[in-house]
Amino acid sequence: MTDGHTQHHWEYSMFPFILALGVFLGVPLAFASFFQYGSGLAGAVFGLAGLLLIVIGIAGWTSEGLAENSENGYALTGLPIFIVSETMIFLSLFVSYWMLRLTAAQWPPEGTPHIGVGMPIFMTIVLVSSSITYHFGEEKLDAGDNSGFKFWLQVSIGLGLLFLGCTLYEYNHLIHEGFTFGTNAKSTAFYAITGFHATHVLLGLGIFVSVLIPALSGKTNRTFTGAAGLYWHFVDIVWFFVVSQIYFW
Amino acid sequence: MKEWIFTTDHKRVGILYLIGSMAAFAVAGLLAMAIRFELTWVGPTLIEADTYNVFLYFHGAAMILGFLIPGLTGFMANYLLPMMIGAHDVAFPRLNALSVWLYWFGIVLALLTFVVPDPPDIMWTGYAPYSTQYSSGNLSFYVFTVHLIGFSSLLGAVNFLCTVIYMRAPGMGWNQINFFVWTILGAFVIQLIFVPVLATAVTLLLLDKYLGTSFFVPSAGGDVLLYENLFWFYSHPAVYVILLPAVGALMEIISTMSKNPIFNYRVAVYGGVWGVVLLGSDVWAHHLYTSGMVDWVRIGMMVTTLIISVPVGLITISLVFTLYKGAIRFNTGMYYAASCLYLILIGGLTGIPLAMSSLTLHLGETYFVMAHFHFIMGMLATFALFASVYHWFPKMTGRMYNEKVGKAGFWLNFIGVNLTFYPLFIIGVEGMPRRYFDYEMFPQFQGSQQLATVGAILVAAGIAVMLINWIYSAISGEKAPNNNPWESASLEWTATASPPGPGNFPQPPEVSADWTPYDYQPRTAS
Incomplete structure (x- = not known):
């Protein structure tokens, strides 16, 4: 009856628990403290504690994964499966947007400033370039050139940051013109969809950083880097839908 | 402690899911008792109206998000699936651990409802505009509970799809895997595609309430029906996330206990399971027949809702005919499994009038709806989970439960649920609206409400007996006589120890081309 115990041992990792705890503190508790109970201090404490635990969790998890160095490649199937979910998130946002827009008496509604297309074109170029540089x-x-990889990875991260900077610049500009979250149906859709996409860019950058840090000391894993790239390309592709629906329609 | 909190082993993760879901079940069940006692007499009696709304919210949210979905997918898939397909663990063990802890923190967040000054009172549906504009309840707790548990479920979906694709024992073809494995695949495909829609819907609630957007604000061009559509676009398929693993487990139990291979395995898999997955995506509007929509949608959804009886019927035929000429052994697990055949019949038949948009005008939002979905979710799915815990109890603990106490608990539960919900069907047809705190305008229903409360007390006693049986037997029950007390032919019984050690299989299993998990000796007709 105890034969099974002789061949293997129980597997442990403390990082999933730490990560989950960090998410619990850093997202729901921080958000509720700040928005529901109006306590900026409690929100900041929960947020920072959560962020710290999340960083520890991801760093520990990554180093464990790289130490095992398993190349089974399941992640390269798992990630596309997960991307199905992500696609459904964006699809539901777009459906909500279409419903708002197609039932509106007038579009864009009263109070919408002119939103130029120069910035989104520039941002598209930046994001597409970052996909290419990562490739x-x-x-x-x-080809076994680790320093070349690090160079191009840093270029991709730089381009991603530039993209987020453009988003912030544009938001700042529009908010100064009085176009805020609650202005009208257009602002609702605009900020929700571009904001959601920007969050995904931020997440993708987080993944890149956690690829970069071990890579600086020469540790890479082809499954990990492949998955990171796949996610980044997905975020890139979603941007085309965002641009075409929000800026050019 | 450390071995459990930091574990990445699928069996321990599964047990953690079971503990979490039974805890949610216990709390939500106690609230159901409070609700039932409140309704026993006309007029306000036990609790305040506001408290009643909070209890209704928590009962629904905890039962569905905290108990049924994690119990039937999280626990059952984790504990059983890798062993059934001959795998040493899941594809991503650390992701699995993350998934169970996100779920636990989701439960903790939901429980904070009882501590914070402004608990959510928005039902488990969180309909706008009440939740966003009128309720002062803490909407963010509801939203993040959905997020945490939903994300945990998505990680589970990715994990188990990869596990079944890559980690089946050498030689195990797709038509040789257990029926239960197919139902888990179906359930997780549904989760993968539809959970994000719910997550988006509740996120939009959050944006509307806290950041001032106007998705669901009609005066600013928003649309409250958008929320109802997004919500039910997930939450109807969620019923099948619960139903599929439930019937999958029942199929395993019935096949093992009657020593028969599954009747019509391929029809039940490709027609039944995948039919449900496919059609289940196109029936959601029957939850909002009376909310307003164009006729072609209403009639179309009525047709698809009625058609979904066909795949569910295919599965039911397999369940029943697997028993045919079997050498049936009636232990406690099988008692629960057999009673499920009756529950699926009553629950299914009462769904048919509700599918018809004309009858819904009368029956919608009454106790009839409530009794109908309790028959499916509260009884069929719940009994299937209890049946599974009893059936796989020797596997999980290496010990036997007490058969007599188990059966006593079963009869208390079974008589109790019928006594509770038949009167509610009747007063539902007569017009008793659901969710009401007080029914002073319908005093004639008090007798039926009292019968229902008596039934609920029996169920509470039955559950207590069952939990005591589980806990006592797990600690000091009689040792199981061998690794396979039910003489099952499925891999989790034949090739592992009870309880299984790390890595599950002493020798990695390999199966031949004519192996099946239902390889019982054909017996001569009597």
Whole structure:
């Protein structure tokens, strides 16, 4: 009856629990403290504690994963499966947007300032370039050139940051013109969809950073880098839908 | 402690899911008792009207998000699926651990409802505009509970789809895997596609309430029906997330206990399970027949709702005919499983009038709806989970439960639920509206309400007996005589110890091309 115990041992990792705890403190509790109970201090404490635990969790998890160095590649199937979910999130946002827009008496509704297309075109170029530069990095890695990989990865992260900077610049500009979250149906859809996409860019950058840090000391894993790239390309593709629906329609 | 909190083993994760879901069940069940006592007499009696609304909210949210979905997918898939397909663990063990802890923190967040000054009182549906504009309740707790548990479920979906794709024992073809594994695949495909829609819907609630957007504010061009559509677009398929693993487990139990292979395995899998997954996505509007929509949608959804009886019927036929000429052994697990055949009949038949948009004008928002979905979710799915815990009890603990006490608990539960919900069907047809705190305008229903409360007391006693039986037997029950006391042919029984050690299988199993998990000796007709 105890034969099973002789071949293996129980597997442990403390990082999933730490990560889950961090998410619990850093998202629901921080949000509720700040928005529901109006306590900025409690919100900041929960938020920072949560963020710290999340960073510890991800760092520990990544180093454990790289130490095992398993190359089974399941993640390269798992990630596309997860992306199905992500696609449904964006689809439901777009459906909500279409419903708002197609039932509106007038579009854009009263109070919408002119939103230029120059900025989104520039942002598209930046984001597409970052996908291409990451691809260059992966090719370097396949050729065994670790420093080339690091270089192109850093370029991709820089371009991602530039993209987020553009988003912030645009938001700042529009909010100064009086176009805030609650202005009208257009602002609702605009901020929700572009904001949601920007959050995904931020998440993708987080993944890139957690690929970069071990790569600086020479540790890479082809499954991990492949998955990170796949996610980044997905975020890139979603941007085309965001641009076409929000800015050019 | 450390071995459990930091574990990444699928069996321990499964047990953690079971503990979490039974805790949610216990709290939500106690609230149901409070609700029932309040309704026993006309007029306000026990609790305040506001408290009643909070209890209704928590009962619904905890039972569905905290008990049924995690119990039937999280616990059952984690504990059983890897062993059934001959895998040493799931594809992503650490992700699995993250998933169970996100779920636990979701439960903790939901429980904070009872501590905070402004508990949510928005039902488990959180309909706008009440939740966003009129309720002072803490909407963010509701939203983040959905997020945490939903995200946990998505991680589970990714994990188990990869596990079944890559980690089946060498030689195990798709038509050789257990029926239960198919139902888990179906349930997780539904979760993967539809949970994000619910997550988006509740996120939009959050944006509307706290950031001032106007998705659901009609005066600013928003639409409250958008929320109802997004919500039920997930939450109807969620019923099948619960139903599919339930019938999957029943199929395993019935096949093992009657020593028969599953009747019409391929029809039940490809027609039944995948039919439900496919059609289940196109019936959600029957939850809002009376909310207003164009006729072609209403009639179309009525047709699809009625058609979904066909795949569910295919599965039911397999359940019943697997018993045919079997050498049936009636232990406690099988008692629960057999009673489920009756529950699926009553629950299914009462769904048919509700599918018809004309009858819904009368029956919608009455106790009839409530009794109908309690027959499916509160009884069929719940009994299937209890049946599974009893059936796999020797596997999980290496000990036997007490059969007599188990059966006593079963009869208390079974008589109790019928006594509770038949009167509610009747007063529902006669017009008793659901969710009401007080029914002073319908004093004639007091007798039926009192019968229902008596039934609920029996159920509470039955559950207590059952939990005591589980806990006592797990600690000091009689040792199981061998690793396979029910003489099952399925891999989790034949090839592992009870309870299984790390890595599950002493020798990695391999199966031949004619192996099936239902390989019982054909017996001569009597």
